[in-house]
Amino acid sequence: MEKRAFAAAGVTVLLWASAFVAIRSAGAEYSPGSLALGRLLSGSVVLAVIWLASGGGVPPRAAWPGILGSGLLWFGLYMVVLNWGEQLVDAGTAAMVVNIGPIVVAILGGWLLKEGFPRALFAGLAVSFAGAAVVGVSMSNGGSSSLGGVLLCLLAAVSYGIGVVFQKPALRHASALQVTTFGCFVGTVACLPFAGQLVEDVSTASTGATLNVVYLGVFPTALAFTTWAYALARTTAGKMGATTYLVPAIVVLMSWIALGEVPGWLTLAGGLLCLAGVAVSRSKAERSSGQNVR
Secondary structure (H helix, E strand, C coil): CCHHHHHHHHHHHHHHHHHHHHHHHHCCCCCHHHHHHHHHHHHHHHHHHHHHHHCCCCCCHHHHHHHHHHHHHHHHHHHHHHHHHHCCCCHHHHHHHHCCHHHHHHHHHHHHCCCCCEHHHHHHHHHHHHHHHHHHHHHHCCCHHHHHHHHHHHHHHHHHHHHHHHHHHHCCCCCHHHHHHHHHHHHHHHCHHHHHHHHHHHHHCCHHHHHHHHHHHHHHHHHHHHHHHHHHCCCCHHHHHHHHHHHHHHHHHHHHHHHCCCCCHHHHHHHHHHHHHHHHHHCCCCCCCCCECC
16 A cells, blocks of 8 residues: 555545544434434535635436435445444444444455455454454443444444445545535435434534534545545555454543543453454455465
C-alpha cells in the first residue's frame, strides 16, 4: 500500500474508532434510526459542499450499482443496526464483534472480486465465529437484550462487509469523493422514514448529544469514508479490511476514558478471539498465492 493510502487508512481507523464512542454517547438520547439519519444528513451537507466546490461531477453509469449497494447496506443498514446494537452492549464489545467484517470482505472479495481464497481464511473464520460465540455467551448474563445487541453487531458486520465489496468496483469508474458523496446521499434517502423521530429527538436531546450526531456526520462519515475510499481504490478489499484490526483496541481505550466502560474479561477474551481470527485469515494472503483454494 502506498504511503498516502496508508496514511488515509490510518485517519479512517482513528475516526471510526471514535465513532463507536460517540454513538454510544448519543444513543442515550437518540433512537437508532434518527441517529443514523442525523449523522447521514450532517455528512451529506459537508460532502455536498466539498463535491460542488471541487466540481466533481456526477459518477458515470458504471459506478452506480456499487454506489447504490454500498449506500443502502453500509451507509444505511449498517448505521441503523450498529446504533441499535450499541444501545444494548458497550462500545468496546460492539467494535470487537463488528470487526468480523474483514472476514466477510475477504470471502466476498475472493469470490466476487477474484482476489482469491487463502486457506488461512477458513481457519480464521472458525476462530472468529468461536470468539463471537464466547462474546454471545458472556453477554447472555445481561439478559436477552445484551445477546440481541451482539446479534445486531454481527448483522452490522455482515452489512459492512457486503457494502465494501459493492464499493470496490465503483471506485474503478468514479473518484473516492464521488463514490462517498453519492453513497452517503443514497443512505440518507434510505433513512428518511426516520425523519419524524429525528425531529422529535432533536427537540428533546441535550446540546452535547446533538453535537455528537454532527461530529459523527462530519468526521467518521464525511472525512473517514472518503479517506477509506481513497485507500480502497489503491489496494484490495481484503487488505483494506485488515487495516481495521486496531479499531477495537482504540475503542476500548476511548470508551474507558470517555464513558468509563470496560468489557468484562470473558467478553474481552471472546473479542480477542474475533480479532485473532481476522489476523489468521489474512496471515498468508500476501505471502502465497500457490496455496489458494479456487
